[in-house]
Amino acid sequence: MKDKHDKHLNATPPAKPGLIARLAKERPTKPGEIYGVPGSGDTMMLSLATIAVLLFIWWLITTMGWIKPLFVPSPQSIVAKFISVWQEGFTGSPLWLHILISAGRVFGAFLLACVIGIPLGLAMGMSPLIRGIFDPPIEFYRPIPPLAYLPLMIIWFGIGEASKVLLIFLSVFAPVALGARSGVRSAAIEQIHAAYSFGATRWQVLRHVILPAAMPEILTAMRIGIGFGWTTLVAAEMVAATRGIGYMVLSASQFLQTAVVIMGIIVIAGIAYLFDLLMRLVERKVVPWKGKM
Amino acid sequence: MSLNIENATVIYPGTDGRPPTEALQRINLTMDDGDFVVTIGASGCGKSTLLNLIAGFLAPTEGRILLDGTAVEGPGADRSVVFQKHALLPWLNVRDNIEFGLMLQGHAKAERNKVADHFIALLGLSGFENSPVYALSGGMQQRVGIARALTCDPKLLLMDEPLGALDALTREKAQELILHLWHDTGKSVFFITHSVEEALFMGTRLVVMSPRPGRITHQFDLPFSRQFLEGISARTVKASPDFIQIREEVLAIIFADEEAV
Numbered sequence: 025m026k027d028k029h030d031k032h033l034n035a036t037p038p039a040k041p042g043l044i045a046r047l048a049k050e051r052p053t054k055p056g057e058i059y060g061v062p063g064s065g066d067t068m069m070l071s072l073a074t075i076a077v078l079l080f081i082w083w084l085i086t087t088m089g090w091i092k093p094l095f096v097p098s099p100q101s102i103v104a105k106f107i108s109v110w111q112e113g114f115t116g117s118p119l120w121l122h123i124l125i126s127a128g129r130v131f132g133a134f135l136l137a138c139v140i141g142i143p144l145g146l147a148m149g150m151s152p153l154i155r156g157i158f159d160p161p162i163e164f165y166r167p168i169p170p171l172a173y174l175p176l177m178i179i180w181f182g183i184g185e186a187s188k189v190l191l192i193f194l195s196v197f198a199p200v201a202l203g204a205r206s207g208v209r210s211a212a213i214e215q216i217h218a219a220y221s222f223g224a225t226r227w228q229v230l231r232h233v234i235l236p237a238a239m240p241e242i243l244t245a246m247r248i249g250i251g252f253g254w255t256t257l258v259a260a261e262m263v264a265a266t267r268g269i270g271y272m273v274l275s276a277s278q279f280l281q282t283a284v285v286i287m288g289i290i291v292i293a294g295i296a297y298l299f300d301l302l303m304r305l306v307e308r309k310v311v312p313w314k315g316k317m
Numbered sequence: 318m319s320l321n322i323e324n325a326t327v328i329y330p331g332t333d334g335r336p337p338t339e340a341l342q343r344i345n346l347t348m349d350d351g352d353f354v355v356t357i358g359a360s361g362c363g364k365s366t367l368l369n370l371i372a373g374f375l376a377p378t379e380g381r382i383l384l385d386g387t388a389v390e391g392p393g394a395d396r397s398v399v400f401q402k403h404a405l406l407p408w409l410n411v412r413d414n415i416e417f418g419l420m421l422q423g424h425a426k427a428e429r430n431k432v433a434d435h436f437i438a439l440l441g442l443s444g445f446e447n448s449p450v451y452a453l454s455g456g457m458q459q460r461v462g463i464a465r466a467l468t469c470d471p472k473l474l475l476m477d478e479p480l481g482a483l484d485a486l487t488r489e490k491a492q493e494l495i496l497h498l499w500h501d502t503g504k505s506v507f508f509i510t511h512s513v514e515e516a517l518f519m520g521t522r523l524v525v526m527s528p529r530p531g532r533i534t535h536q537f538d539l540p541f542s543r544q545f546l547e548g549i550s551a552r553t554v555k556a557s558p559d560f561i562q563i564r565e566e567v568l569a570i571i572f573a574d575e576e577a578v
């Protein structure tokens with residue numbers, strides 16, 4: 025062990041990053057990395073190590089019997105539960121259907137929120153009239169937790185799909201619209217002036233300068249928005265749902281099926297994480313220039 | 318091209334209880350075809366305000382700006398602006414940035430390409446057509462900005478400290494490049510700088526401004542850019558006794574302004 029550690033040190037150039045940083049990566053330090061932007065650097069290895077340690081502790085306390093499975097089931101039993109629910113289903117519906125229905129609600133609401141929220145946010149940024157009209161209602165409902173206006177949704181829109189999607193929509197809509205709105209401010213006055221001096225119309229300035237310059241903020245807002253969407257999913261599926269991951273978690277908790285609860289939570293986290301990875305990929309493709317000029 | 322600025326005054330309204338700023342006070346300035354007017358002055362004396370006025374981004378509080386006899390009502394393609402920074406579009410590559418003006422004016426792709434090719438070669442950007450602009454050096458970015466401004470064949474080129482962010486060597490090369498462009502295209506140029514040496518070397522006319530309120534205090538006719546274009550090296554021109562004498566004179570004026578602050 026000591027031997028291996030020494031060899032690793034010898035292979036590294038004499039630059040001395042912090043101990044944690046050295047543990048976190050197995051490659052020589054690039055010039056400018058130590059004295060670069062504070063907080064830059066790859067954290068992949070460290071993150072994986074954290075996950076491994078957490079899993080190990082989880083496994084240890086359950087295998088040693090320190091905590092009853094009713095409270096914290098073992099990791100193995102979660103995996104087993106996943107397989108059995110995948111094969112046999114939960115309350116009559118296969119797991120993939122629960123996932124599909126929940127994803128449909130969240131992504132449906134997300135798409136709707138983007139289609140309406142982004143143009144409205146841009147319009148709010150561009151026009152004092154529209155900003156004046158829409159700012160009060162959005163700022164009013166934005167800080168209210170969705171659970172608080174859930175009853176209203178049920179009273180107004182019933183217990184069908186509409187109130188569920190609408191609840192998620194509302195939680196995604198505000199961050200997306202406000203992100204697009206502040207994105208309008210991203211274009212430099214010089215860029216706007218340049219376009220006008222070529223004889224651009226107001227519409228052309230919007231299309232060729234304001235909108236592309238706002239893209240980084242819009243994409244960030246979309247990432248934040250879909251996060252809110254997943255957060256609201258379980259609340260939405262409290263409304264007389266018979267299918268969906270949120271419903272699965274809720275009804276399993278009533279029967280003290282802790283393994284299903286945890287499994288459902290992990291499935292939600294997994295899907296949300298995968299989508300976030302996808303969004304980051306989109307970000308790298310669409311705005312590779314982000315933060316560079 | 319003829320530009321007449323008649324008694325132009327610009328007053329910025331005061332914000333947050335501060336008094337209004339008289340950024341320009343009764344400016345009179347004329348420019349004729351082929352003039353290279355360089356404006357210099359202490360920081361805050363209204364140089365950018367004057368350029369924005371000519372570009373049409375700003376309307377004068379009083380007075381008027383006449384371009385070929387008609388009042389300037391807003392920005393237009395007969396005047397192109399080269400900004401100090403932040404004016405390129407990082408989501409477009411070098412070629413698309415250069416073609417930006419032509420694209421806005423609705424020219425066909427083939428024609429845009431032809432014009433862009435010409436200016437890419439002229440400004441020494443060949444081989445970088447497809448590079449993202451944020452990956453270029455400051456000097457190359459500035460050349461992209463100049464190329465973009467030239468594509469629409471403006472009568473008047475407005476440059477607000479276009480070389481301010483460049484290192485000394487790149488800056489001298491860029492000065493020579495701009496002089497050659499000006500000579501070859503016959504355009505009129507309105508040029509702002511903080512460097513007295515740059516001002517004297519480039520302009521056919523030097524306009525010295527003073528702050529609070531911003532006004533023109535001195536004008537000089539300059540022979541140095543023509544000497545350079547006739548083949549005398551830039552260093553020789555800048556080291557000549559005439560050049561040094563007028564340089565000290567202008568520096569004394571500007572220092573007096575800075576000290577009055």
Ligand SMILES: Nc1ncnc2c1ncn2[C@@H]1O[C@H](COP(=O)(O)OP(=O)(O)OP(=O)(O)O)[C@@H](O)[C@H]1O
Pocket residue numbers: 329330338339340359360361362363364365366367531
């Ligand atoms: N949008 C504005 N609103 C209010 N005051 C302004 C505005 N723009 C400029 N000013 C003021 O007008 C005066 C002239 O500004 P201007 O930018 O034209 O100066 P400048 O000569 O270009 O300065 P610099 O050399 O630093 O670029 C300054 O006192 C400035 O504070």
Ligand SMILES: [Mg+2]
Pocket residue numbers: 364365366477
């Ligand atoms: Mg200025």
